Amino acid sequence: MFPHGASPRRRPANNPRPYHAPSPVDPHFFQRGGVNGYDVPVHDSLATHDWKPHPPAPPPPRHMENWRKRKHEDHDPSIAKRLRDDSSSSVPSSRHPQSRHSRLSFSPDHAVAGFSRSSPDFGHLPPRPHSHLHPHVHPVPHNSANLNFFANDRLSAQVMTLFEMCQQQSSDLCRKEKWRSWLQRDRRIAEMGRLYMTGSTMSGFATRSSDADLCYVLHESEKRDPIAVLSTLQRIMRSMMYVERLCLIRAKVPILRFQEKGSNLVFDLNVNNTVGIRNTFLLKSYAYVEPRIRPLVVVVKKWARHHQINDASQGTLSSYALALMVLHYLQTLKEPVLPSLQMDFPECFDPSLEIDMIPEACKNMPRYNSQNQSSLGTLLLGFLQYYATEFSWKRNVISVRAGKALPKQNHPNWNDKLICVEEPFEKKNVARAVFKEAKFDAIKFQFLESWQILRTEMDLNSILPVQKIIEEETCWK
Template sequence: MPYPKAMAYTNYNDDQVLFIDALFLVTLLDCARHYDHVDNQLTCVEIAKAFAYVRQIFEHSDPEDFDNAFSISFIRQYRLDTPQGMMDYIANHSPPTSTNLPTSTLSGRQREYYFPYSIDLHKADDKKCGGVEYLRGMEEHHIHVRRFTRAERNMFLRFYAESIPMSFHDDLAVLTEKLRLDIWCRMIRSQTVCCLPNGMEAVTRLTKEYNVWKRAANRRKPMDEPNQLPPTDQQFQAETWKRKVTNGALENELRDGLKDDLESVLLNGLVGNLTDFNVATVEEVDKHRQQQRQSQETEKLAQRNTAITEYMDKLRVTQTATPHRRNEVQAIRQAVERRLREHYRNYSIEVHLFGSFASGLCSMSSDADMTVYNLHVASPHCPPIVELAASLRRIGYQRVTSIPHARVPIASWKLYGIQCDANLNQLLGVHNSKLISTYSKIDDRFKTLWFSIKQIGLQHGIISASTGFLSSYALTMMLVVFLQDITSPTILPRLQQSPHATLHTIDGYDCSFDSKTNYTSYGADNTNSAGQLLIDFLYFYGYVFDYANQEVHPSLGKIQNRSITPPARSRTDSRPKDWPICILDPFITDRNVAGNCGKENVAKVQTCFQSAYHALQEKDINKAFCV
């Protein structure tokens, strides 16, 4: 298939490039025939997901199973398993179609039927990605994929048989069958599936054996002869089974693979009388096999999700702070408030919890975060937080230290093995915690997801704001917006956008949100288990979210293109000059709560989500959670 290439792949031989081209076109063929798209549109995200799965198959298969596994290096280097890499491939290196293939490449009517129409990138809104609703409000590149006519399909498949290298056929047939089952999640009842000598199932009409037979048939039936259609895969299967009968192999196969009633029909109809061999009987068996495989795959998927969800439920139980620990923290808060009031003789002083113990996302190792309100310390000799630390020591707390130069100065001490941190007059933090607490009570899956995602992050070393990674708070905002905007149907409402939001202002910031309406049944239409939602979360932030150009906007409840630019940094400021990731605060909407996360660390965050996603796809829970 020689043709000029717009993008030079100098490090790869022709076979590597041509195999990728063939895989791309066969994927389009399969989608054009069988995949239901809104407006016949196939997004770059969907194609990239397919190539990511192919890469995964090559990585974890025996080298002898695939002749073209070497193509994995091509997929990796040119990032065809990412939406951006796939978009570049289509835009710069579109394989030849009936509209752009040089006429010198083919002869006769073949030159019109490599691919029936041009492959051009378009833009649209509101696409779907593997069952997860894609980003609303952003332009997503896609290809128009219309259904083939019967003539177009047959001509394409004839070209496949004649011109695609035979060494590609079995690999393409196996990959297409795996993509149908695991990515497109469907069965094609009009197609038969065969078993190759290596034991792998493959789409019959794409296999080498079928197309060798088809080439011979095509030479007996010239392409230009009118009303001549290539032989069907049922006819091929029928002849194959006749040969098996002759060799005595069919009886054993039927006994091993089919139900008793079908065995009886086939053994009586085929073994008893070959002259009465009925293609309809083959179709009956194909239908049964496909239904059986579909049932098995559905059952496997359900078992995988159930196992993941059960693990997540156990993790939540073991990680969540006990009622006794929560009571201890509440007692500490009350004691600090009472002692400070007595010490200053000021009974308007209030001490509020914020953070995980206020939001309900507390574990046994969580800090007790407090803010002291209405304590007005005016000392000309030391900062207010230093005075607060001194006061805490005076009223009986031991080893109290202060950190006056932090972004939010704090006083710290330990009591009953609990790390306690107190700051002054930070009611925004208290209100933030109330917002998160409200969200966590709407759907029980929220807490289950949060503890699992945090555990994955901790085990992969990406949860540490002090070292330039994500904070637990930033991770929480990512989860909230994912459940508001990406899941379909959505699981969490946009409380800050509700018309029932209670007007509330703190330090000039609008902190209104709806805390009165009962939303407990809001996400009932989404029946996905916590395990499936975890997989979707990891895939979205691993492969779909554009870290460099998009933002997580909790106030709007949306993932959208960047609306905030980073502030100017001084030369001595060690924080990133640009924001490699942008996760906005729900109330201070121009503050990036992940602003300290550097480019290399953001790459590690994305890699963490990708590796955990692939581990769960492989049902390797221990690997995903680094157990």
């Protein structure tokens, strides 16, 4: 339930993401004023905080000119026409995303339309509007029409159906952003730092039941103990009547976990873990350049969760590690489905970039037109086969940054690690949670068994309870 008492409107199952709503991978979502209509009008959003434009992004590297000139055919003309008709009646905005003043895809002040230093009054929040969201530019094109080309067999159609029924809806994204905005408007929280939404919520790999990840970036330059900061936040949030089940988890990256009262929506809040902002942008970019990424990652996460190999706290693989494993597989095919974006666009993924200078996903990266036109089912089967029979766990490191498997000898501290998945920015091992042989064997066995079953049955139900998962996701509140 929403803090002001209104429940999120459920969209009909046959129309989960209408054309006029922002996509979870829409890079202009925050630049239209966060969830426009849920905070303040977008044309007023700059008046509430100090903001200065940044210089335009550097020009593209010459070796990518041909890629960038390729024509992309994933726009549905009928949708584009409706969008033009819809946007023509919108309120004019002084923050048009095509201007130089709209480069920041993760700037919290852009996300907090109507940012205020006054403490929020949860009992007097503005009601949800009855009108739809009105983007001032076309959102990132929905990929349904494009994806149908890759779902022309039974297995692929099952992958597509599971994805479409489970994917995060625009209403879910707005709901999470509303919470982030409310928290940020608390004077005590705003004085110490800024909240950024990160993780699958913003990368496009979330489902309806996914938790929301928040990164709290402190204003102060000196380092502070994350546990002490999270303890302070915990005390502040105990006074908020719509927050419950506050729990401080003292992990390697400590988090404050809390839940929206009366619902299943869970938030995980960390302090100064800014690499999460960078890798969210990276995954979001991959989801943008190739439409098959999101269905594959969502289905792989559901498969791994069902077989109990998707829980870092239990010594198995995190969702982030699984996503990187999918990307790596698609990069290493004989005819790659994906490039290495970090190699091709180093100016966009420079680890030294200030957080507020991280560029938009779509501005410098066109869709990647791969010659590999394999269906979703073929790619899912190939993913399982690759890690079951081809990839050398003992000798190689999974590297999305390099776009290939790297020898372990390049990472001398990882020689004793069972699974090595390189974090693309910090170059740490994001699969370090897998340190027990029994867990490692269970992961390898599951890849092998699922591949053998699926190649025989060619039915997603043979390795995953599809209908049960769909029912659980569509009933999520």
